[in-house]
Amino acid sequence: GSRVAVRVEHLLLPGGLFRPGCPTVTDPNDGGGVQRIIVAETRAHQLAPSDRDAKRKNPSDWLADWIALWRPRHIRFASCSGVQALPTGFLIGRPDMVLTVFDASGLGDSVELINDTVFTGCVSLQEISLRGLRKLRRIGDNFCMECKALRRVDVSGLTALEAVGGFFLAWASQLEVLDVSSWRSVRRIGELWLHECASLREIVGLASLGRSLRHLGSEPLHCPALRSVDAAGFASLAAIPVGTLRGCRAVTTFDATPLCRIKSVDSGAWAACAALVVFDTAGLTGVTAIGDDVLSDCYSLRRFDTRGLTAVQSIGDRFLRSAEALEEFDAAGLTALTEVGCDFLVKCRRLRRLRTRGLGQLRSIGHWFASYCDALADVNLSGLTALTTVGHALFCMSPQVPQGLVIPSPTFA
Incomplete structure (x- = not known):
């Protein structure tokens, strides 16, 4: 029958995580999907396939296939170390995905980079946590673009963050509050940062950007429900x-x-x-x-x-x-x-x-x-x-x- 949770532990794959056929993961074809996946004690350098797999298939393609097969609703990392980056297209959306929660807070202090289009088009995704990724320096373009069910994004504790790409949360139409109080080191934010976030009514801690932000892309805040904007966040532009x-x-x-x-x-x-x-x-x-x-x-x-x-x-x-x-x-x-x-x-x-x-x-x-x-x-x-x-x-x-x-x-x- 269907599983409630799968715990993946001690992955030491040279190229990455979630490789199809890995003996530590039960074959998803023998019993349907799972509700929750917990990834623990992982020390992969990057969450991407090995070179051999990459030649055979695009990384984002097989990862999307893997998620579609397992159909998890919740992915959480716990006590992981050594993962330095989330690759381009890591969980890029497909219509058959049902993922609702992604919690990366357990990746610890090693992650420095989140590449482009990591969650683009994940239409069922409701919650993302990057809480406490204290060494994260850059988030690429299209981070959660068109995640139209997204209601909660926890980006607190990102004290080393310096750059955020364009279309960060563009068209996240259900998001109501975003807290950027910890973004005191951000120097650059790309275009259409919060474009068409139709329900966004409050940006907490916007003034925190005021000391460091030197570049803000075009159309950054097209948010019809936004009630107020603290101009102090733009003080260094x-x-x-x-x-x-x-x-x-x-x-x-x-x-x-x-x-x-x-x-x-x-x-x-x-x-x-x-x-x-x-x-x-x-x-x-x-x-x-x-x-x-x-x-x-x-x-x-x-x-x-x-x-x-x-x-x-x-x-x-x-x-x-x-x-x-x-x-x-x-x-x-x-x-x-x-x-x-x-x-x-x-x-x-x-x-x-x-x-x-x-x-x-x-x-x-x-x-x-x-x-x-x-x-x-x-x-x-x-x-x-x-x-x-x-x-x-x-x-x-x-x-x-x-x-x-x-x-x-x-x-x-």
Whole structure:
């Protein structure tokens, strides 16, 4: 009949673990699957097949076959030592897998590397523990990409971790909380780190990344349920990456005070943060360039000040587009600004007051500036003393703009 558990002990295979036909493992064909596998006292150099087996079959293929044959629901390591790496495609998913729990915490202090696509597509996987892997230095790309049943990931105690690859937990749509408090040495995180983690509401200890993190890939946090983001976690970055917080529809405030090292804000940052009400720019004093679509479609944004943007020289297209709750915009802090792209302040339906003092260096404004601002009634453009190029359709469909409004002698694009 089916087994409840299999305990695999004292494997000293030169190439690795779980080799088909190993005499210490009962033939899986004689009685169906097992519920749990415990791997104990293993001293394999790497969890991969021998060279002879590798030539015969791709390592990830036969490992997937082995897991599919045994059909374990729980794999746990206990008191293992000497295992230095989990290989590429170690448990790469297949539709017939039923694995729900993988506990690697018993691998001890020897593991230094987790390669690419270790758990990619393990659709039944619900829990992973890497707890206490104190020598782990790198996690490769696609670690748990598309593990859509994943609910718990324990990455505590990874004090030596320096690099995390792209697509780390992308599309882990059931994950609600991630604790990265121990990631104080992480210097690099790849693209789409937590992309489309639809249920993720909290990242515990994000500020721990602030001292060491130097590179964060594009679209790192597209998490519609995420409630708050501690900007201190980005304090050592030189740029806010493309799409940072794009689509984080539950975030209500963002305090940029810790971001004094940031030099640029790339396209799509904070876009479609539909619940964002307050954005404090006080720490962005080093920013010189803002890309396209930054803070676009933030429908609930009510308060935005420019006091921290004193070094900004250029702003891309669609900045503050559809900030429908914004009632006032004062450009007093934008004293270094020379160029603004198209659709700036477009569709700010409740915008009543617009002040341009501070824009004495502004030379170019793109198309559709302040258009479709239905409530706009109080406009002062006296600060635009250097303006030379203006796009078409300024204040288009903003019917409450006072008649006789004069823009200081520009050349229209």
